[in-house]
Amino acid sequence: MRPIALVAPFFMDNTLRYVQALAELPNVRAAIISQDPAEKLPKALRQRIAAHYRVDNCLDGHSLARAAKAISGFIGPLEGLLGVLEQLQLPVAQARDLAGIPGMSLAVARNFRDKTQMKNVLRQAGLPCARHSRIESTDDLHRFVDAVGYPIIVKPIDGLGSRGTYRIRNAAELTAAAAALAPSVSNPTQAEEFVMGRENTFETVTIRGQHVWHSGTRYLPGPLEVLENPWIQYCVLLPRETDDPEFSSFLPVNTAALSALGMVTGLSHMEWFVRPDNTPVISEVGARPPGVNIMALNAISHEIDMVRAWVKLMVNEEFDPPTRKYASGCAFFRGQGHGSKVVAIHGLDQAQAEVGHLVVDRSLPTPGQPRQPGYEGEGWAIVRHESTEVVYDALRKLVSYVRIEVG
Numbered sequence: 153m154r155p156i157a158l159v160a161p162f163f164m165d166n167t168l169r170y171v172q173a174l175a176e177l178p179n180v181r182a183a184i185i186s187q188d189p190a191e192k193l194p195k196a197l198r199q200r201i202a203a204h205y206r207v208d209n210c211l212d213g214h215s216l217a218r219a220a221k222a223i224s225g226f227i228g229p230l231e232g233l234l235g236v237l238e239q240l241q242l243p244v245a246q247a248r249d250l251a252g253i254p255g256m257s258l259a260v261a262r263n264f265r266d267k268t269q270m271k272n273v274l275r276q277a278g279l280p281c282a283r284h285s286r287i288e289s290t291d292d293l294h295r296f297v298d299a300v301g302y303p304i305i306v307k308p309i310d311g312l313g314s315r316g317t318y319r320i321r322n323a324a325e326l327t328a329a330a331a332a333l334a335p336s337v338s339n340p341t342q343a344e345e346f347v348m349g350r351e352n353t354f355e356t357v358t359i360r361g362q363h364v365w366h367s368g369t370r371y372l373p374g375p376l377e378v379l380e381n382p383w384i385q386y387c388v389l390l391p392r393e394t395d396d397p398e399f400s401s402f403l404p405v406n407t408a409a410l411s412a413l414g415m416v417t418g419l420s421h422m423e424w425f426v427r428p429d430n431t432p433v434i435s436e437v438g439a440r441p442p443g444v445n446i447m448a449l450n451a452i453s454h455e456i457d458m459v460r461a462w463v464k465l466m467v468n469e470e471f472d473p474p475t476r477k478y479a480s481g482c483a484f485f486r487g488q489g490h491g492s493k494v495v496a497i498h499g500l501d502q503a504q505a506e507v508g509h510l511v512v513d514r515s516l517p518t519p520g521q522p523r524q525p526g527y528e529g530e531g532w533a534i535v536r537h538e539s540t541e542v543v544y545d546a547l548r549k550l551v552s553y554v555r556i557e558v559g
């Protein structure tokens with residue numbers, strides 16, 4: 153039995169799926185480190201957990217290391233310390249280093265989490281990514297624009313959810329951004345040349361440094377365009393074709409990037425652009441399961457439980473999903489109007505009549521629910537079909553018919 157701990161800060165539904173998958177792996181003694189008390193775990197699940205350790209802050213690597221050492225004392229030296237969320241990647245890696253647990257080190261985790269360092273590594277490896285600079289003063293910002301021209305992108309070094317990501321098109325916007333960001337040595341910002349193109353993802357499973365599986369999605373359209381236009385409802389499409397030339401031709405770039413960054417075993421989520429001349433540009437990559445329902449899309453396209461598959465990959469270094477049988481896609485419904493609460497949902501009848509037979513899962517808001525700030529909006533629907541075109545058409549219909557009114 154292998155002692156493995158999962159950092160699960162709060163016992164939300166999605167987090168509990170990972171806890172359950174770990175607890176049910178037959179060769180594992182599962183431990184949980186959380187901020188929530190053990191009593192909050194469903195009873196049946198609690199009984200399957202060999203050890204639980206509560207910390208005040210799961211984002212603190214030292215606390216996680218103390219917890220990991222204590223757990224090792226109860227159930228034997230930990231052979232793995234896992235975390236799913238992007239924000240956990242650095243503290244979990246730091247705790248592995250401090251407690252001598254195998255897995256991704258802090259140095260490697262930084263390559264995946266620090267946007268400046270990531271692009272330095274990629275450019276040194278000769279891989280295509282935007283020209284960029286770490287900005288530590290207003291002068292740095294001006295020098296960067298002088299070098300690359302408008303437009304540029306500014307964003308947090310360790311951003312997520314596209315929060316704080318802005319496109320700057322001219323001198324007036326630059327002045328406003330410099331004032332708002334107040335960049336300094338202690339408050340650095342990432343600046344990048346603006347890359348024109350379609351935005352895709354590339355999910356890869358690597359085992360002991362070898363590529364074993366990949367799958368890619370298309371963003372319709374890219375997150376920044378969605379954020380800049382409050383009326384756009386965003387979709388993610390997972391095509392059925394496993395030999396789509398756009399994705400196949402990107403594989404060598406993806407493999408070289410993961411190797412340069414130091415990926416050994418894990419699932420990674422890369423975002424990348426295809427420029428109008430069809431050349432690829434890497435945007436960024438996380439060493440963790442993807443968000444925006446891409447886990448769910450892969451699950452229904454391949455007919456597997458992706459959460460269990462990820463846990464098995466991380467613990468046993470095994471991953472062997474069946475061939476993809478379906479295209480799938482997720483339409484995100486985003487509140488329209490002014491106000492802070494959901495008032496009504498329109499267009500469901502028409503959506504149901506035309507594409508309801510393709511919908512395999514959905515989450516709709518209830519009136520009164522607070523408005524969400526991000527591009528994922530208040531609700532979503534997932535569709536599946538053998539044909540990529542049918543899924544694409546269904547997504548288009550869903551985002552044109554369904555409208556969440558906020559007021």
Ligand SMILES: Nc1ncnc2c1ncn2[C@@H]1O[C@H](COP(=O)(O)OP(=O)(O)OP(=O)(O)O)[C@@H](O)[C@H]1O
Binds near residue numbers: 312346423436
């Ligand atoms: N250099 C760039 N050129 C063009 N668009 C960009 C560039 N960098 C970022 N973007 C746009 O901004 C979005 C957010 O940027 P990025 O992915 O780096 O931040 P993030 O906070 O990690 O976002 P998320 O968690 O949504 O992936 C990207 O998905 C893309 O649409």
Ligand SMILES: [Mg+2]
Binds near residue numbers: 314436
């Ligand atoms: Mg991103």
